Amino acid sequence: KVSPDDVQSLSQCDIPHPRMLDADFIQFSYAPRSLHEDKTLLGCLSMFEDLNFISRWRIRRDSLARFVLMVKKGYRNPPYHNWMHAYTVAQFCYQLIKNLKLEESLDDIELFALFVSCLCHDIDHRGTNNSFQNASKSVLAALYSSEGSVLEDYQQVLDLMRDIVLATDLAHHFKILKQLREMAERGYDKSSLKDRKNLLCLLMTSCDLSDQTRPWDNTKKVAALIYKEFFSQGDMEKSKGLQPIDMMDRERAQIPALQIGFLDHVALPVYKLLGMMFEPAHEVADRVNDNKNHWEKISNLIKLKRGGSQVRMTFEE
Ligand SMILES: COc1ccc(Cl)c(-c2nnc3c(C)nc4ccc(C(=O)NCC(C)C)cc4n23)c1
Numbered sequence: 001k002v003s004p005d006d007v008q009s010l011s012q013c014d015i016p017h018p019r020m021l022d023a024d025f026i027q028f029s030y031a032p033r034s035l036h037e038d039k040t041l042l043g044c045l046s047m048f049e050d051l052n053f054i055s056r057w058r059i060r061r062d063s064l065a066r067f068v069l070m071v072k073k074g075y076r077n078p079p080y081h082n083w084m085h086a087y088t089v090a091q092f093c094y095q096l097i098k099n100l101k102l103e104e105s106l107d108d109i110e111l112f113a114l115f116v117s118c119l120c121h122d123i124d125h126r127g128t129n130n131s132f133q134n135a136s137k138s139v140l141a142a143l144y145s146s147e148g149s150v151l152e153d154y155q156q157v158l159d160l161m162r163d164i165v166l167a168t169d170l171a172h173h174f175k176i177l178k179q180l181r182e183m184a185e186r187g188y189d190k191s192s193l194k195d196r197k198n199l200l201c202l203l204m205t206s207c208d209l210s211d212q213t214r215p216w217d218n219t220k221k222v223a224a225l226i227y228k229e230f231f232s233q234g235d236m237e238k239s240k241g242l243q244p245i246d247m248m249d250r251e252r253a254q255i256p257a258l259q260i261g262f263l264d265h266v267a268l269p270v271y272k273l274l275g276m277m278f279e280p281a282h283e284v285a286d287r288v289n290d291n292k293n294h295w296e297k298i299s300n301l302i303k304l305k306r307g308g309s310q311v312r313m314t315f316e317e
């Protein structure tokens, strides 16, 4: 369903090195949303190339072009869970692989499956997981041209992707949190299949929440997108005579307080665990903490203003 012209031009263009897209492309302080959406497919090719996936997995240029075009087309256009979310999640995955030297902790095929899962993990977002299963099979089929591809690798990648994408459900993350803590405290053991599975899940969640690891301006903009999505879901529930939870109710949500809670109880622990196993990840946990402190400043300002509405999206700096 992608245009042959788009496939052809994406197959024949020169692939730039990531630093040509932005001098800070590899830095955790870089905000991937600063790359214009028109250049994100080139960004994907650039990351595939720089991670050496194209040669390692003998991926034909036309198959790769078709694949990234199909994945991008597979996303709908809600305020947050759209293609730019998938692209930023994959970009953080690229930074983790490079900065944490993950090739020393995981196999090539596990890193490849993780990166591809980042791109695909919220395809057709509406909580319609089964449509993800079908969608991912068809886009992955594009990745492997029938002749010459090593079909057992294909099956292995699919099996890994299934577990990694299922791990993006926060309920799954909470379920394995105790094991993640135990692994981080004891130290990662790459000869343990359980540790490798759990590390892949932790890395996937780290990528999925990575907007919270970027400078404040990015965090603030992303919050506006997330609550726009939450509030329209709440409006829909109200139109059906249901009372949405506060987080989705534009009349009741206290965004700073909700964000402080999410960063405190969900995001920060994820990056702290990562920091316990990979020294360079300390920087990332610190930035999540800075963002939490920023929300606390705003929350205190709103409290100071008697009766200040908490739902305003134009926050004081
Ligand atoms: C990893 O899977 C997901 C799925 C969907 C979303 Cl929106 C997110 C996500 N990504 N960034 C955010 C931010 C900045 N704030 C959030 C505030 C609340 C919740 C939420 O789902 N709360 C209920 C739950 C804890 C029981 C999710 C939030 N979130 C992640």
Ligand SMILES: [Mg+2]
Pocket (backbone or CB within 6 Å): 121, 122, 168, 169
């Ligand atoms: Mg998701």
Ligand SMILES: [Zn+2]
Pocket (backbone or CB within 6 Å): 085, 089, 121, 122, 168, 208
């Ligand atoms: Zn996601």
